[in-house]
Amino acid sequence: xxxxxxxxAILFVLxxxxxxxxxxxxxxxxxxxxxxAAAAPLGDALAGPRWIGxxxxxxxxxxxxxxxxxLTAARVPELxxxxxxxxxxxxxxxxxxxxxxxxxxxxxxxGTVYALDxxxxxxxxxxxxxxxxxxxxxxxxxxxxxxxxxxxxxxxxRAQVYALDxGTGQLLWMxxxxxxxxxxxTGSPAFDGENLYxxxxxxxxxxxxxxxxxxxxxxxxxxxxxxxxTGDVRWKTYTIDEAPSPRGKTPLGQVAYGPSxxxxxxxxxxxxxxxxxxxxxxxxxSGPEKxxxxxxIAMNLDFGTVKWVNQRTAGDISIGGCRSPNPKRPNCxxxxxxxxxxxxxxxxxxxxxxxxxxxxxxxxxxxxWGLDPDNEGAVVWQYKAGRGGPMxxxxxxxxxxxxxxxxxxxxxxxxxxxxxxxxxxxxxAVRLATGERAWFAPPPPARCGSGPGCSAAQSAxxxxxxxVVFSGSIDGVIRxxxxxxxxxxxxxxxxxxxETVNGVKARGASIGGPGPVVVDGxxxxxxxxxTGGRPGNVLLAFEPGTP
Numbered sequence: 001x002x003x004x005x006x007x008x009a010i011l012f013v014l015x016x017x018x019x020x021x022x023x024x025x026x027x028x029x030x031x032x033x034x035x036x037a038a039a040a041p042l043g044d045a046l047a048g049p050r051w052i053g054x055x056x057x058x059x060x061x062x063x064x065x066x067x068x069x070x071l072t073a074a075r076v077p078e079l080x081x082x083x084x085x086x087x088x089x090x091x092x093x094x095x096x097x098x099x100x101x102x103x104x105x106x107x108x109x110x111g112t113v114y115a116l117d118x119x120x121x122x123x124x125x126x127x128x129x130x131x132x133x134x135x136x137x138x139x140x141x142x143x144x145x146x147x148x149x150x151x152x153x154x155x156x157x158r159a160q161v162y163a164l165d166x167g168t169g170q171l172l173w174m175x176x177x178x179x180x181x182x183x184x185x186t187g188s189p190a191f192d193g194e195n196l197y198x199x200x201x202x203x204x205x206x207x208x209x210x211x212x213x214x215x216x217x218x219x220x221x222x223x224x225x226x227x228x229x230t231g232d233v234r235w236k237t238y239t240i241d242e243a244p245s246p247r248g249k250t251p252l253g254q255v256a257y258g259p260s261x262x263x264x265x266x267x268x269x270x271x272x273x274x275x276x277x278x279x280x281x282x283x284x285x286s287g288p289e290k291x292x293x294x295x296x297i298a299m300n301l302d303f304g305t306v307k308w309v310n311q312r313t314a315g316d317i318s319i320g321g322c323r324s325p326n327p328k329r330p331n332c333x334x335x336x337x338x339x340x341x342x343x344x345x346x347x348x349x350x351x352x353x354x355x356x357x358x359x360x361x362x363x364x365x366x367x368x369w370g371l372d373p374d375n376e377g378a379v380v381w382q383y384k385a386g387r388g389g390p391m392x393x394x395x396x397x398x399x400x401x402x403x404x405x406x407x408x409x410x411x412x413x414x415x416x417x418x419x420x421x422x423x424x425x426x427x428x429a430v431r432l433a434t435g436e437r438a439w440f441a442p443p444p445p446a447r448c449g450s451g452p453g454c455s456a457a458q459s460a461x462x463x464x465x466x467x468v469v470f471s472g473s474i475d476g477v478i479r480x481x482x483x484x485x486x487x488x489x490x491x492x493x494x495x496x497x498x499e500t501v502n503g504v505k506a507r508g509a510s511i512g513g514p515g516p517v518v519v520d521g522x523x524x525x526x527x528x529x530x531t532g533g534r535p536g537n538v539l540l541a542f543e544p545g546t547p
Contacts, residue, residue: 034502045101073467086506096514107133125169131158155185199264209319235304258286280343310377362394381435397461412457441486461515472511509536
């Protein structure tokens with residue numbers, strides 16, 4: 001199960017409500033108070049500093065080099081809030097921004113997609129998708145459309161993929177890629193220059209699977225490859241190679257189906273040298289057991305053929321509401337419920353100084369795996385960073401500068417998952433060549449007080465620039481750590497209301513899911529994460545300045 005969920009019946013209602021609200025939203029110009037007075041044409045979006053997609057590059061290293069970041073380690077302590085933007089009508093800010101050509105593109109859980117001026121936050125255009133948007137955007141040239149013609153690609157929580165004109169927000173095409181009622185796109189698309197690779201997850205069914213009168217379960221995770229110019233489907237590959245079929249009946253008389261599950265929650269990673277794509281998968285919803293769950297899977301880019309599977313946790317069959325001490329529900333799996341140890345973060349593909357390549361794959365088990373892409377994903381090293389569990393280990397994303405891998409830890413076993421001795425949070429630095437620890441930064445005390453959704457868990461994806469690692473926390477604070485020793489060099493507490501450039505009432509709270517984005521001397525950060533943290537709805541932009 002993807003981490004940090006509310007009780008599952010509540011989550012199912014919330015997701016359905018967000019979808020319905022998004023479907024009724026209409027396209028239209030931004031509010032007059034926030035509209036840019038005179039927005040310049042987009043120009044060449046790829047000529048200057050940029051952060052595109054989830055991991056900044058197709059290899060998902062979440063490292064921004066100096067020429068793109070334009071934010072030195074020496075100036076990080078000078079970061080000051082420049083502007084704030086409020087997302088209306090939502091309780092989380094879970095879509096990571098993309099910045100290109102001086103514009104910031106970001107979606108929202110209401111389904112509204114925004115193009116903002118990256119320096120000022122004023123609104124250039126908006127678009128209303130048919131479902132809530134959690135993915136980061138891909139910005140890429142439009143094939144056959146001439147110079148400076150770019151498209152924006154993204155997915156929504158109704159398993160629909162969109163292409164918009166980046167300059168105007170006009171819809172170019174839309175494609176539904178999975179007809180299952182509970183199919184969602186939570187992971188950002190990947191792009192190879194011509195084609196998109198879109199992951200599909202089944203969070204709705206995982207939440208509903210144990211409820212009475214539900215025939216569990218029929219969803220299978222997949223990757224769908226689309227031609228970027230047209231939206232045509234090139235191929236679709238499932239993480240489970242067998243279609244679900246009837247497997248008997250539940251005590252309430254519902255048909256039980258399987259195998260199912262193995263969602264892909266995060267962005268695929270591209271390996272252009274080997275013409276491969278790597279994805280991490282989640283647990284199964286129903287058996288029989290299949291090797292594609294809790295695994296790293298390699299697929300051929302051209303045909304979607306599965307080349308190898310490295311499963312790290314077998315037998316992990318788990319759906320919501322079936323873990324002790326909850327009462328046993330009739331639709332729970334007959335066997336012991338699995339530990340729920342997804343690969344929820346994107347694998348990183350890293351080139352080492354000695355010429356070797358390495359796949360670095362963090363898991364909710366608390367173990368980060370170093371895998372060999374030339375030997376069917378064989379384990380090169382493993383590093384145990386956290387205790388792990390349903391909301392444990394690394395949840396959303398690691399980063400690397402080519403020498404060290406930086407690994408944030410959640411281990412926020414709150415509520416029914418709480419165990420004696422759990423200490424949420426912490427940031428590890430591990431040597432890529434050996435898997436040995438370089439340093440560890442323990443979690444600072446939580447700044448949000450106490451109560452539900454308050455902890456020091458560092459579950460959000462992290463971002464590195466030369467000399468600095470940025471990590472947000474469920475306690476609502478973004479911190480910058482020295483890449484050499486883990487010392488905190490800057491922090492900002494987002495737990496308050498903000499005056500916004502678009503006049504929307506906005507508040508910061510828990511930081512979970514998407515990580516910081518650093519481009520052209522500025523840092524952009526979402527704050528607000530209601531599913532397991534505390535609600536908020538703000539996008540913050542920082543740049544160095546005087547106190």
